[in-house]
Amino acid sequence: MQVDLDIERAQVAEWPRFQRASFQGRRLKLIACALGSVAGLGLVLAFFIGVFSPQSLWPALLVSQGAGLLVLVAGLQSAWWVTQWRSRALLPAVDNLPAEDEPVDNLGWYERLLERIGARSVGLLKQIGAPALWLAGWAMLVLLGVEHAWDLQLPAAALGVSASVGAVLSLLLAFGLLVFERQLAQQPPVEWPEAPALAQLTRVAIIVLVLGALCLLFAAETSIWPVRLAVLMGLLPGLVAAELLLRAVLSLFIPRRDPLEPTLLGRSVIADLLRWPPQPLLALQHELHNRFGIDLRQIWAFSYMRRAFLPVLASVALVGWLLTGVHEVPLQGRGIYERFGKPVEVFGPGLHVALPWPWGRVLNVENGVVHELATSVVQSRAEVEAEPAEGPAPAIANRLWDASHVNDKSQVIASRRADQQSFQIVNMDVRFVYRIGLTDAAALAATYNSADVPTLIRSTASRILVHEFASRTLDGLLGADRVSLADEIGRAVQADLQSLDSGVEILATVVEAIHPPAGAANAYHGVQAAQIGAQALIARERGAAAEQTNQAQLQASIAHDRASATAREINATAQAADLRFNADRKAYATAGHAFVLEHYLSQLSQGLGNAQLLILDHRLGGSSNAPTIDLRTFTLPADPASPRNPVPPGAEH
Template identity: 40%
Template structure:
């Protein structure tokens, strides 16, 4: 049976299988689209539920951090968008078959234009948003049941492959978009299988970093970007004829998932048919094929020889092992040695200082228990609550409590003392110390911590509480450092203790009540001292203010009296000068002035000689009672003006 191609002249679309079988082909695609949509909605619902219920489904949360959910959501979005685009084109072909439009644009031509472009761009943007919102942020933990989890991831991958096989069973003449759609349908299955392989590799101990998850997401982003760029060409191309209208879902990146796509014969055939390049007749390619084996062998030999080139950093030294035996200690720099496995270099630190804090699990002490959940209802003057039964303000995380001998009165007893110690150590600077640290130890920090804890326990066993509290922290640190260094040297560890720092050494917690009583008394005494100082300053200020006021008033009174005396003296001098100049005229003037002043202060009666004697005034010149006559003027005495 001859099937018409795009270049053949036909009179009806009903003879073209792509149009006549469009409804039959669209039926399985709808079911596959519904299945992919349900998977996508279930994954999104699980993700939203996880966001609202922190801590639930920890396995799913770890896979989310590794980027599996983001990659799977993006892959499902790309595949579902391609399915919807194919269904859109198939519906357009069914409408064009009813209209029987062969040469002029019809429904399929219109739907293959901007509606399909808008659909594809929206889907690719959604996929890019999923990749951006759910990137790989951390490596998943190594699960003990990783084979079960790997099998669980393989189950939906198998279901996706069944859908891809259903599409692959459709003849290409009935569905021209079969091959590109099948390649995109493999995308979710490939994501699940890739993450299953990543999980299995980490489970068996193969060190694969986060770059593998990033590479998977980058591949999905490449497919989405390619489809988006191909879709942009729709707005710059004229409407196609119905027989040439296709779903723009072809992706060279997604076609890499097709079996046999990477064969050189198929690649040469595509180059010849699409670009007109026949690489089978190229002399350069033939020469490259002939010389590939020796060149590759030479590169492998050169790479193997480069394994003997070793760079030792400035903060390290290298122990060179020739045929498994250490023969030299390499200094920082570049060294050329025998290649692997004949020569090997093990790195050792050089001058790197480490700090180890002692804790109760290694030091042999007892951890002090505190009730941190109980509310503190104590007062400043009352006893402290159990949670505050400490003599220090800040409790260190590495504080350890030790039982130490003490005396209560005449009886022997035991108390607890808390201590916080940090040990600074490094690998010795000599070659012998470096070899000892490399070949004699596995975990230097654990060794230093255990030895320091043991020596600290011995220190508290040999001393009483009064001796420990009376000894200085520097002396305690010096003695402990010497003991720890001796133990490390006895075990040929190659480690050097630089310093042992006693951060804090506290007395028993029972002394907190007495100490807080002392603190309260000190606070009260300080408060009373401040109050008395305030009263003294108030009294002194009031006395100074009164003295100042009295002094100012006295100075003002004295100044007034001095000024008044000076004024009287000035007037007396003026009167003397006027008397000497005017004589009796001055006395007459003064007489009239005094008379005027006297008359202004009393009642005045005028007596005239022309008055009637019967009504004339009578003057009583008798002196008032109790008045001396000597001080009275003589009666009928005539006054003679001066």
């Protein structure tokens, strides 16, 4: 119970905790200085060892043990502040009047500003209090040390004689702290109310020191657990330091009065749990009883709960154990029921009741779930930032062969170039679509005959691929053989899996890609470009030769056809002239002079058929006039050298 000096100052000298306050303060100060020196020495050694040997066990061990000691030092210093207040409470009351500062007339604005800032800073520090500041500082130092030494990747190593020396020193210090803890535990609360809380903090340091000694004694090159324990044991002082830091922060919101007796700020609920038997609610029970007068032991409900806890716990455990015999098989799975370790039945989807564990158990098996498996093993890859969908395509998309695919597998395959046989390396992505067989026998075989189904399929496929590509060439594989390659590989892999009684069913085999290795992409592109260029030149020359041949054939055909037509035409003309001559000769022989006259007249009519003629009969003008032709409509040829003499109208010919 706290004491208010304004009310009970006269009685404090009679109380044992005030009478022994000075002795307790000197003892706490001495022990805190000694433990602080040891902890500081350990932290300095840990720093230098970490500089020269970062992978050693010593830095983590020394930091964890130093953190445990610093937590105890923080608690001892917090208790020392309480004893100092009690010692001052025994002194006679003195009126401490504030000293008046002599006014100084020549202070400038800068000096006045500094004085005002200093006064406010001092007032703020007094309001916070030195105990809270020191406690927060110790807690921050412990947390920083534990965080700096936290490394669960330290390798195991043998420490030699130094480990034995360190273990002995740790045990000696732990023994000394154990004696101190026993003394604190035996102190009456009337004489020293803070002793139980300090004893619990002492147990934190003892536990850390003993665990550190065990780590040093069992450290070896083949044992990894001492290294892990040396790092993990820093969690205990780290948690206690975090609680102390929280208490220091929350103490800022508690009003402080100098006449009121302070409470121990450096107590820890986590440290209070380090007792046997564990009583996590003991502190809550004491607080309720001391502050509000509520005794939880007198409540019937809590007493009944304490008596019924074990029977209820046993009943719940029994029901839980019986429920281990109820198994739920999902819709996409099956269950193989083992009774005393022997498979006796395959359960379908639904709820099934069997013997509880460990006499009966159900192993889950897939039921029709389809998987896709690549022949190559995908290693862990660094995360690559994805290209935005709205932006341009990445550079790798222009050349798919310039980078290795995720599931590529290299194969050696024969290649023919001219008359020489050679070998080339190609990368291919072959995938298998498989599932566990739908029969009960297939489920049993997949469970008991195959430890790792994907690994079995991958190894079988690799062996089949080597045999398949040994009898094929690259040209055939890139051509007609590619269509039947997937089917042949799938049938061969399925046959091997059936011979092994694996219970796996290959549904499809997909050959995603066949291309050169990524490193040979540029050279292969050059070879392809040269081959395409040569083929283009050959095709161009063949086209030019074919064009010239066709042109010559066309010209010869035209000349031949023209000559044939001309000869035919001449022959026909000659035949027509011959027929006409024979006809004229026969007509002349038959008609005589009449035929000649008629022929003359027909030729004359034919020649003058388009001329504008005026024929005058000789009988119109008398018998003395001859036939007359009007030549006025005809244009005579003109000679430019001779003068033009127009023909008078009415000229006769």
